[in-house]
Amino acid sequence: MLTRTLILTAALGSLLSLGTAAAADDKGDMEKCYGVAEAGKNDCHSANHGCAGMAKTDKDPADWVKVPKGTCEKMGGKLTAPTAM
């Protein structure tokens, strides 16, 4: 236990020697950062592909796609996951 306390004390000491400059490391490009906003999900328009009275003419889409058919086809290798976490 004594060793643990010593290690932690030394670790904290080295933190303090970083001072305040270290914490600012990550903030250098604050001025350039406004382009990263996530797209908003709330709008007030009607979906243009949702308008053709599909419900009457479409058969249940479950009839024509039963499994994922996207980029999952590129996920290869062993399909059973390793058990170790």
Added chain:
Amino acid sequence: MSPPAPVPARAGIGLRAPHHRDVLERRPDVGWFEAHSENYFADGGSAVATLLRVREHWPVALHGVGLALGSADPIDREHLRRLERLIARVEPWAVSEHVCWGFAGGRHTNDLLPMPRTQESLRHLAARVREWQDALGRQVLLENVSSYLEFREAEFTEAGYLAALVAESGCALLLDVNNVYVNARNHGFDPETYLDELPAHAIREIHLAGHEVTQIAGCEMRIDTHDRLICDEVWQLYAGARRRFGAVPTLIEWDAALPALDVLVEEARRADAIA
């Protein structure tokens, strides 16, 4: 931050995330911006920070799309609280919502559903608007929505319903000229007569947008897609609205298939050129 600046009587454009960088770097020559309130409900992060930076350069309006005041079930208190906090931070020149309902039994459609135009629904909606205005301590703007159906039971015309709402609640109106035109075609009424029926003094803002013409069961239906240029007929109706209501701050709305910022700025110029 500067106090809520008086909005210039010229056109603004909708603020959308893909344009954030362009807007702040290029400072387009438009009168103001409008943001969809719910897109800025986060506790923190870059979206609200960006909106506040936009607010440093232009007047901003907050346009809600999710309150659904006409719903019979109780309004979501948390939604109101977040909205109030956003209004306090942004100090918008206008706060608006829609004449619509949107949820029942805990299921939200996140759509703007048309009101049945009855005395009962009017009393309900007007009471909700009054309550909201009292809580905010300011007048709000209510917008007419586009619709693809009408309920049989109707004690008002659509414009008459808006006029009665203004009289009963003391709210102002956000007139969406595109929605008037879309509904006139979808439900068969004269859009100019509709404008005549509105209380001119209550109109504080106008919306313009593009819509799609499609066919359903062999009949024409106009869908309010906000994904293209404003059509000529809507520009004409807008000119009619300007003749009646004067120089009202006008917004170019574009939500899907968003083009370059310049396209929106050009539409705003076109609106400004109509006197």
Added chain:
Amino acid sequence: MPLRELQQRFIASLYDESTEIEGEICADGGIGAADRIAIYRNNLRAGFGKALALEFPVIAALCGADFFAILAREFQRAHPSASGDLHHIGGPFPPYLRQRFGTGEYAYFADVAELEWAREEAARAADAVALDVRTIGTTGVDAIPALKFRLAPSVRLVASRWPVLTIWEAHQGPGEVREVDLGAGPEQVLVRRSPAGLVLERITVADLAFLATLESGGTLGAAFDTALVADPAFGVAAMLRRCVVRGLFAAAQR
């Protein structure tokens, strides 16, 4: 018809549970009530599906557009939007996928979705002032193991038996999606916000144990102990430095 009843019936018809509302709707001009309601039903599905795809773009790509539309519709039935703000719909999606795909071929979808939702939450979490290390500079030696650190509200930790971050990275950028070996082993991911945007970082099992202990309110000493179990050579000084430099620790709340 009373407003409440009319609205309940309308919502029921959007979810195909009843057609009772049709008699209340004008059917002039050649378009019937059912076709008119179908426009709103399609808007409901398309709007929900679009918002879900914005929140889970990698899941949408893995599924492909057709299957994702079906998956979104199934999920919407089980978990309809409960708010006027569409940002909330994604919360139940990772557990829904875990149940939907079980331990089969697509079991990793739930973990990928968890990573995508962690990004979404990190992006929207409250802002916080970073810890100024000088405020803990006077801590007495005996009290140091009992120190607690508050992680910034935007920090999220994701652990998976699959290479979830490699899968996520394979879907970024404009080019073709790169091939991924699902058997490549587990990955632990730290999601954090930097001024330049969201950052996803691979961390070790020991790093994860350390941060997860602090996140759940454990002391510095306890975090160190759990990290040592995972890796006897765990360097706590380097880890603390990383935490401070990257702003993972928030100032104590007053």
